[in-house]
Amino acid sequence: MARWQPHASDRLVVAALELFEERGYENTTVIGIAERAGLTKSTFFRHFPDKREVLFGGDTMAGLLAAGIADAPADAAPLEAVAH
Template sequence: MPRWEPDARERLVAAALQLFSEQGYDNTAVAEIAERAGLTRSTFFRHFPDKREVLAAGQEILSRLFADGISAASADATPLTAVAAGLERAAGAMTLFNRELGPRLHAVIATSTELQERDALKQVGLAAAMTGALRARGVPDLVATLAAELGVLAFKEAYAAWVAADNQQELGDLARTALDRLRTTVTELG
């Protein structure tokens, strides 16, 4: 077995999802995940601190992409326009691998309270990254928090639509549509 595997992280995520689907999250050991991926336990632990974190793979990158997109938005962008730029940046980085694993990931998360809690924390982390980027642009705290939460909701809705078997649209288009729909909905709150 080679010392360095260029796609080890993706292989570990795919193997974990296969095993979690086949035998359940609680009944799957790290050694089994590594073996299924054709890697060693030590390689697993170089990429993830535990098996729960396999399902949050890429969260840091996604948070950074959201924040980078917001930071790069034009200086005169409204908070939601800046969030749209963050959504666009994150959507542009999503690959076919992300799309193929999406339905299995959601199915596995639905089977475990622990994983549902971890997924909720992931969304909190994404919102925090966007809120921080908006605050750095001088957006007041409450406005930044609300805009970031809308961004998370839009991304969540867009991602669910993107991974649907019958979907033909790009994630960026779905995210823009979802954010526009939320923007309109907010004005209807009165």
């Protein structure tokens, strides 16, 4: 993807989540996230102060939890729904 395409922040979140899943949080770098999103490290830092904020800043984590709960089976216990 070219750098000038819109939605850089969303692209960074998607790239980060993919890399966290593939490599784990500790083995994922800001540069790796930026490269996966087709952006530069500078662009990453325009949107997020560090990689932790990709998950916990804004609505990313809340959105992931809500989606997991919504997709869980109706008979799932609360912790099972959150884990889903």
